[in-house]
Amino acid sequence: MPKVTKKTLNCRGRLVDLRTPAVMGILNVTPDSFFADSRVTLEKTVEVARKMLDEGATFLDIGGYSTRPSAADISPTEEADRVLPIIEQILAAFPNALISIDTFRASVARQAIEAGASLINDVAGGTLDAVMFETVAALGVPYVLMHLRGTPQTMQSLASYENVATEVIDELAERLVMLRSLGIKDVILDPGFGFAKTPSQNFFLLTHLREFALFDEPVLVGISRKTTIWKTLNISADESLNGTTVLHTVALLQGASILRVHDVREAVEAIKLTQQLTFF
Incomplete structure (x- = not known):
């Protein structure tokens, strides 16, 4: 199995070992996320979080802004009002839970970290908020650097590449240099499957995921139940668990360190099985 050089993340003084890939469970505090079962309410938060943690999630990813194409824009205040009570409720029930805040806004990220989140x-x-990088540096938490062109509203019109893998790597490299110049040490790279990329580009990117090892940083893959799967199979997002597991397996064999998923148990099983494979 391929391994990344950097094998740990420092989450509030707790070292997370990535020699075995980790799972990040998705909890969307939005009314319009593309997969309805990922949406949570304050009343169901603890129940959903408990299930994910029991099934083996290392991180819980809380998002209050839907990034699907054509999703409604909301203010930073509304986004914070959605996610902060969820973070507080989860940590009240599970004080050791590692929470990731899914946001592109520095003000929301700061409030979430102050509320107890461990990861941004x-x-x-960093392309949609000029002070995001300096905020991450000041907070001293791990940061997921995802590739995106444009905004969630315009990204699908910007999926023009000569070589999607090379260009994504080059664009992430520029941002990584900026992060390093600010002293940010724990960076996770996310190629941004489905963000300013067509289904065919997503498949190409996945087959070339091993090339991201040149950064010596952990790679996060977020392809769970996405359009690439269900449109290719001519099914719905609700029916795309099997396809998701297939692509998760490919990602793991290509060196992914974190899977961001809707279905924790199945992702954990994929990790356990691929870890038993030996390549010579």
């Missing part, structure tokens, strides 16, 4: 997952890679 930025779908825009």
Whole structure:
């Protein structure tokens, strides 16, 4: 199995070992996320979080802004009002839970970390908030640097590449240099499957995922139940668990360190099985 050089993340003084890939469970505090079963309410938060943690999730990813194409834009205040009570409720029930805040806004990220979150997952890679990188540096938490062109509203018109893998790597490299210049040490790279990329580009990117090892940083893959799967199979997002597991397996064999998923148990099983494989 391929291994990344960097094998740990420092989450509030707790070292997370990535020699065995980790699972990040998705909890969307939105009314319009593309997969309805990932949406949670304050009343169901503890129940959903408990299930994910029991099934083996290392991280819980809380998002209050839907990034699917044509989703409604909301203010930073509304986004914070959605996610902060969820973070507080989860940590009240599970004080050791590692929570990731899924936001591209520095103000929301700061409030979430102050509320107890341990990790910032930025779908825009710092491109949509000029002070995101300096905020991450000041907070001293791990940061997911995802590749995106444009905004969630315009990204699908910007999926033009000569070589999607090479160009994504080059664009992430530029952002990584900026992060390093600010002293940010724990960076996770996310190629941004489905963000400014067509289904065929997503498949190409997945087959070339091993090339991201040149950064010596952990790689996060977020392809769970996405359009690439269900449109290719001519099914719905509700029916795409099997396809998701297939692509998760490919990602693991290509060196992924974190899977961001809707279905924790199945992802954990994929990790356990691929870990038993030996390549010579």
